[in-house]
Amino acid sequence: MEKIQTGTGKKLKSVSYAKWGYIFIAPFFIAYIIFTLVPQLLTIYNSFFETYRIGLQQVGPNFVGLDNYIALFQPDANGTILILKYALNTMILWIAGAVPQFVIAMLLALFFTSTRLNIKGQSFFKTVIYMPNLIMAAAFSMLFYTLFSRVGPIQALLENWGVIDHTFDFFAIRVSVRGMIALMNFLMWFGNTTIVLMAGIMGIDQSLFESATIDGANSVQVFFKVTMPLLMPIFVYCLITAMIGGIQMFDVPQVLSKGDGVPNGTTRTLVMYLNGYLKTKNLGMSGAISVIMFVITGGLGAIVYKMLSAPYKDQNRKHRERKGNVL
Amino acid sequence: MKKLGAILMAALMLVGIVACTAKPADKPAEEPADTTVAQGKVFNIYAWNEEFKGFFEKYYTVPEGVTVNWIITPSDNGAYQQKLDEALLNQANASDDDKIDLFLAEADYIGKYVDSDYTMDISKIGFTNADTMYEYTIKAASDVNGVCKGVSFQCCPAAVIYRKSIAKDVLGTDDPAEVQAAIDSWEKFDAVAAQAKEKGYYMTASFAETFRAFSNNCTMPWVDANDNLQFDPQITKWIEQTDKYIKNGYTLTAGVWDAEKTNQMFAEGKTMCFFGPAWYYNFSMTNAMDPEKGCVGDWCIVKGPQAYFWGGTWLLAATGSDNTEMLKDIFETFTKNEDVCTKLVENEGQYPNNTKVAEKFANDPNWGNTMILDGQNDTAIFAELAKDIKWENHTNYDQILNEGLQNKLQEYFNGSIDYETAMNNFYQLIKETYPNIKLPAA
Known part of the structure; x- marks a missing residue:
């Protein structure tokens, strides 16, 4: 009763629906803070401590300052700085998979969206190329492991043909293991990229393509002068998300190399390294690796974004300037 | 106020979501009639x-x-x-x-x-x-x-389980007593390995096949009281032996659990000896018991070069x-x-x-293992070996060190890296897993 009396008059005049907006977005922010932001901050915090388990016995946490970071960059007996080696592995594995992934995806996206080609049965092909993405990475990796293992069908087939002898081991050769990982990542992700790029191309006004063709541009010119600049925002988005995924590459190499990164750690990625420390709940060292990865991801993301969108922005500015001059 | 309300409501929604996944705590405190302490269900x-x-x-x-x-x-x-x-x-x-x-x-x-x-x-x-x-x-x-x-x-006393037909071909006999006499020391075992190789057989099917026979006879633990890593002479001996076996083609580069090794247990397999305890039959030798491709009855068991236990x-x-x-x-x-x-x-x-x-x-003259062996009384062999098993020199680090050493050295044995690199990888694994263990100075 009292409430109604105090509230009336004033409230009726200013009905605000803004609060509903806040209410509806709040669950995301709260979930984000609890499940992402707090763990992220804790990771950074933990990276300054010595904390791990010997069996069931907890060591630490003892504050050690930057010791974990220093330890990560300490060269081993052979003079190799392992984190750099694993970072390089990760990069090689990602690039080897991402280059064909983007080239093929771009070609397919162009074919599917081309009004001239007008490919039939598009939805069938789109489903098929997306299919590998639906398989669990670990299962896909297991499949490759079984196929190429010492007692697998491919080994047997090649032995029968006399291409290799029985001492041959796909998993003892750097190029073959890296190749398999790159191939799997490519197969799993090119469908996804194709569909996103197609959506981007279809978002471009068809009349621009038409007018370019009428002006006498060939398809290569249309692609580089019309499609690419207008697709740039979507392309950059694809590239950056793919890169973040690549830096976090884990399941495919982990399962394929049984966690060891064979041969000689050349397929061990940063997250596999991090995971190695988690065996004994070493939150200090794994936290330090996480922080370094965070910095790398952020840095690379910024560089890619700057590099790819700068000329495009430049063009826009010039275009505006030119317009201004005319006026 | 509004913001506070929004946050509160959102928090409530979240609690709702989380609460749904938690199990309801409805545990009836029942009293069983015949026991003194309430027992769980x-x-x-x-x-x-x-x-x-x-x-x-x-x-x-x-x-x-x-x-x-x-x-x-x-x-x-x-x-x-x-x-x-x-x-x-x-x-x-x-x-x-x-x-x-x-x-x-x-x-x-x-x-x-x-x-x-x-x-x-x-x-x-x-x-x-x-x-x-x-x-x-x-x-x-x-x-x-x-x-x-x-x-x-x-x-788990463990012994050497051998293929009778291959032993006959290599040694001219498949009688357990005579086979045992032929392989009762590592030197003799190595000599038989060379003979087997000449006849086109492998002595063992995995580079790590003999690992436990050595590692369970260590005279010092992997890690001493001051957390120093130490290599027992037995471990060094295993590395030397395996190195020789790989180079001479007496064994395969497969791991102990790999299919490449267990495939050697089929009748068409070319491997003479396997090292294992009684659980090994069921757990690792199912290929030998395969009704079509297996070779039940073509197996016997002897003490081998060195008594040990496994697992x-x-x-x-x-x-x-x-x-x-x-x-x-x-x-x-x-x-x-x-x-x-x-x-x-x-x-x-x-x-x-x-x-x-x-x-x-x-002691039962009528008892014999026909599940896989030729009716030999394997229990008698195990009973003899079991008397000598001692539990000593174990540490809580054993698993990571035993398996880690095998995994890292496998890459050396299969020829992809040199010995120093493999050992360096092993030390790196230790450093990563147990930073407290002090490694030998490089």
């Missing part, structure tokens, strides 16, 4: 494979009204222990029905659990160790003060278990119940943790 067992589950389901009658929950996580990459450790660390907070009651542990890491407060003194639940149990199985399950925390349902599964009582009577009952069934122990030998080819039952079979 759910019995949780953590294990890394189905081996014990099979025996448990066949030979143990679960009390009425109790549900047995098996939580099985493969031990690859330490996954089993990680899962078990999380559950044990959370044991105090878990509801009675979610608490671990029993968990399985292997020789390589049993100490980690036995020396902790997460396992309980089994004399407190009314189990007394019997004279018929092998001394080393009790010692392995006891903490530094000698308090016993569990039992093993098996005893073994212990059943440990978890602190906080609310099914103590059932725990005691299980322990009794698999160690003291002669009926069950007899069946473990007869039907499962196991070697029991019961000297009385073992002796019975060892």
Whole structure:
């Protein structure tokens, strides 16, 4: 009763629906803070401590300052700085998979969206190329492991043909293991990229393509002068998300190399390294690796974004300037 | 105010979501009529494979009204222990029905659990160790003060299991006594390996086949009291031997569990010797027992160059278990119940943790293993070997060090890296896993 009396008059005049907006977005922010932001901050915090388990016995946490970071960059007996080696592995594995992934995806996206080609049965092909993405990475990796293992069908087939002898081991050769990982990542992700790029191309006004063709541009010119600049925002988005995924590459190499990164750690990625420390709940060292990865991801993301969108922005500015001059 | 309201409501929604996934805590506090301590209705067992589950389901009658929950996580990459450790660390907070009651542990890491407060003194639940149990199985399950925390349902003296037909071809005889005489030292074993090679056979099928025969005869632990890593001469001997075997083509580069190795157990296999205890038949030799491609009856067992034991599964009582009577009952069934122990030998080819039952079979002229061997009395061989098993020089780091050394050296043995690099990788693994272990100066 009292409430109604105090509230009336004033409230009726200013009905605000803004609060509903806040209410509806709040669950995301709260979930984000609890499940992402707090763990992220804790990771950074933990990276300054010595904390791990010997069996069931907890060591630490003892504050050690930057010791974990220093330890990560300490060269081993052979003079190799392992984190750099694993970072390089990760990069090689990602690039080897991402280059064909983007080239093929771009070609397919162009074919599917081309009004001239007008490919039939598009939805069938789109489903098929997306299919590998639906398989669990670990299962896909297991499949490759079984196929190429010492007692697998491919080994047997090649032995029968006399291409290799029985001492041959796909998993003892750097190029073959890296190749398999790159191939799997490519197969799993090119469908996804194709569909996103197609959506981007279809978002471009068809009349621009038409007018370019009428002006006498060939398809290569249309692609580089019309499609690419207008697709740039979507392309950059694809590239950056793919890169973040690549830096976090884990399941495919982990399962394929049984966690060891064979041969000689050349397929061990940063997250596999991090995971190695988690065996004994070493939150200090794994936290330090996480922080370094965070910095790398952020840095690379910024560089890619700057590099790819700068000329495009430049063009826009010039275009505006030119317009201004005319006026 | 508005913002506060929004946050509050959102928080409520979130609580709702989270609450939905949590189990309702409706645990009736019932009072069983015939027991003094209330017993739980759910019995949780953590294990890394189905081996014990099979025996448990066949030979143990679960009390009425109790549900047995098996939580099985493969031990690859330490996954089993990680899962078990999380559950044990959370044991105090878990509801009675979610608490671990029993968990399985292997020789390589049993100490980690036995020396902790997460396992309980089994004399407190009314189990007394019997004279018929092998001394080393009790010692392995006891903490530094000698308090016993569990039992093993098996005893694992290990020996050399050889293919009769191949032995006949290589040595001219397949008689166990003569074969044993031909391979009763490592020097002789090496000589036979050379002979086998000449005839087109492999002596062993894995670079790590003989590892346990060496590592279980170590005279010092992997890590000393001051956390220094130390290489026992036995380990060095294993590396030297394997190096020679690989270079001479006496063995394969496969790991002990790899299909490439177990495929050698088919009738068409070219490998003469396999190293293993009684559990090895069921666990690793299923290819030999394959009805079409196998070769049951073409096998015999002898002591080999060096007596050793390998592995073994212990059943440990978890602190906080609310099914103590059932725990005691299980322990009794698999160690003291002669009926069950007899069946473990007869039907499962196991070697029991019961000297009385073992002796019975060892001295029975009519008893012979036909499951895989040619009817030879393998229990008699194991009984002899079991007498000498000692539990010593074990550390809580054994699993990571034993398996890590094999994994890292495999890359050296298969020719992809040199020895120094492989050892460096091994040290790196130790550094990553146990930063407290001091490595030998490079």
